[in-house]
Amino acid sequence: MFVLKLPSWLMAASLVTAGCLPPAVADQPVPEPENPKPGAETSAQSVGFRMRSNVLPSHPIDPALEIAQKSLAHVKNNIDDYTALFAKRCRVGGELPPLQFAHLKMRNRKLENGSIVAPMSVYLDYLKPSSLKGREVIWVENAYDGKLVVHQGGLAGLITLHLDPEGSLAMRGQRYSIQSIGIEKLLEQVIEVASHDRNYGECLVEIDDDARLGQHRCTRVTITHPEKRDHFRFHRAVVLFDNDLQLPIRYCAWTWPTSPGGKPVLDEEYNYLKMQVNTGLSQSDFDPANPDYRYVD
Known part of the structure; x- marks a missing residue:
């Protein structure tokens, strides 16, 4: 069973967004995304159950969407x-x-x-x-x-x-x-795409608040659309949120494999490393x- 313990900055407002993986170092390739864990969609719903006083989210992507909204509000108000x-x-x-x-x-x-x-x-x-x-x-x-x-x-x-x-x-x-x-534009795009994806099924969501990027603790959000559909922008997207900064520091997206059983195809990645805020x-x-x-x- 997939287990999620939300960091305090997310628990306080019960909000979630799309996160990122640890960034590539120099020109090292981005790690290939793993296959989604069995029951990931159900797990995302059970996460919502715990976060929202026994109220299930309307869609598995809702916890991720809430994280992004929380982070964007933080950017607008504090950064x-x-x-x-x-x-x-x-x-x-x-x-x-x-x-x-x-x-x-x-x-x-x-x-x-x-x-x-x-x-x-x-x-x-x-x-x-x-x-x-x-x-x-x-x-x-x-x-x-x-x-x-x-x-x-x-x-x-x-x-x-x-x-x-x-x-x-x-x-x-x-x-x-x-x-x-920029971070603000990235979050706005994540929210726009996630809001669009709420209109459809076939969405697996995994959230891990104990991902690591060097010495930084991060929350990693992974969203997967197993089947290729015209209305989906990506096969899989991963966003890493720095738990201290409350900001996304990496976004990666893959398109669907080009052949049966093939690997997802890296489409884009954006990294904000060594970040210093309010300088x-x-x-x-x-x-x-x-x-x-x-x-x-």
């Missing part, structure tokens, strides 16, 4: 900014590129009375692969005429480019634009004129 080692890859045109690593600075959008008082702001400094090393990218909501401010590495770094974030140059080799980056980032952290950056006038 102004963060830094992280960002590692990601996603399949584009059928090809899965190597992991891309970058130092990330992120400031969340904040509203007061419906007005933006702190715009969403992003700074990326790419570390690898070698084709991207040295690239710096800045994007600030409603600033720089809506453009990405890009400094390339190597000899190409002698100029600064201003690119449409949705244009062909900025989107080359990318599935999503920079406007979709006091300012406007200068998202300004090409910052003397610590390598932009050229």
Whole structure:
């Protein structure tokens, strides 16, 4: 029987979200997901029974959806900014590129009375692969005429480019634009997809609050759709939540095997490693004129 002990930050509000697996180290491959445990769907319901005073969830995905909602509320209410080692890859045109690593600075959008008082702001400094090393990218909501401010590495770094974030140059080799980056956007996407999946059956959910990422205790949520259906986005998705930060630090998704008995196919993964929250980032952290950056006038 699958057993779940929820960490205190989840028990307090009886909320659950989609989590992540321990992140890949450097270019090590992502571990193949295991087959879902027998009775996982029933187990998810029994978890809901314990969490909700003997009231079963309407759908097996509800506990996972609640975790994501809890985490998103925490981000909106308590997280102004963060830094992280960002590692990601996603399949584009059928090809899965190597992991891309970058130092990330992120400031969340904040509203007061419906007005933006702190715009969403992003700074990326790419570390690898070698084709991207040295690239710096800045994007600030409603600033720089809506453009990405890009400094390339190597000899190409002698100029600064201003690119449409949705244009062909900025989107080359990318599935999503920079406007979709960040923990808040990840959680919103997880909630949207989970809410959509509530309309259908064939959903197995497993939650483990004792997953490990280095020395960090995490809650791992695994959602599996055994059968390929047009209305499902993935075969299996895994999200790892850091129990102390109350934030997702890794998301991975696989599509269905391409042959009977084959392995699931890794489709995308996003990692937020070495995360530090509420570091006091300012406007200068998202300004090409910052003397610590390598932009050229």
